[in-house]
Amino acid sequence: MPKPVYPEGMSNLRGHARISLNLHNDGSVSDVKVLNATHPAFAEAAINAAKLWRFKPWTPSADMPAIIDANNDMIFAPQNDITIPFQKPVTAVVSQTCRALNDEVAQWRHDQPSRPLSAMRSFALVHAYLVLPVLSGSIEYPASLSATDDFDNVLPEIVRKCRSQPKGRFIDHLPETVRVRL
Structure with missing residues (x-):
């Protein structure tokens, strides 16, 4: 799960982006969308990171379908100074x-x-x-x-x-x- 990259030139702004995505039983990710973000650059960075994510594959079952809808919040702070x-x-x-x-x-x-x-x-x-x-x-x-x-x-x-x-x-x-x- 690569971390999102803090966008350059953001004047030391802090913010977040909430994304939705589909997790597939082969470990892949699709349909990454931004639900909300404090800045468009954070939205873009969140999408770019999430598209690279891979998860441990699973066998579909009644409890674990082949595709799972998920949401994730990403926090952005300059120079890895996350409060x-x-x-x-x-x-x-x-x-x-x-x-x-x-x-x-x-x-x-x-x-x-x-x-x-x-x-x-x-x-x-x-x-x-x-x-x-x-x-x-x-x-x-x-x-x-x-x-x-x-x-x-x-x-x-x-x-x-x-x-x-x-x-x-x-x-x-x-x-x-x-x-x-x-």
Whole structure:
């Protein structure tokens, strides 16, 4: 997954681009489109990087179709000086009570019954925060992948534990590999 290249001549602007793309079971990528971007140059850089991405191939099944629609956010900062724009929101999210998380899960399941929990705001923010250091080169992709996999694998357990312990906190149920990065 090549990182996007910060466009030259951007006067040290920070920004982002959100893209959509199709992942194919052979590991290839197609239909890369920009959903929104803070600057057209960031949009172009995001598309150029995503078109080069390759993923581990898989065998299509009922759970893993041959083509998966995906979205990705790319953060741009000059000279690889990426600040963590998600730090305050992520801190607030993981510090929230399980009762608040339970309410968000219930609303998500009501409003988005066919979407995975990993796409819910609180979980998506944590996920983005875990991946962001890869863009700056401060962490290698395999280490980031390990933390995000750990997080994704415990989402159902986090939901169950929070349901049974509404006075607890979301952060108390995170895997250690995730907690140390927060």
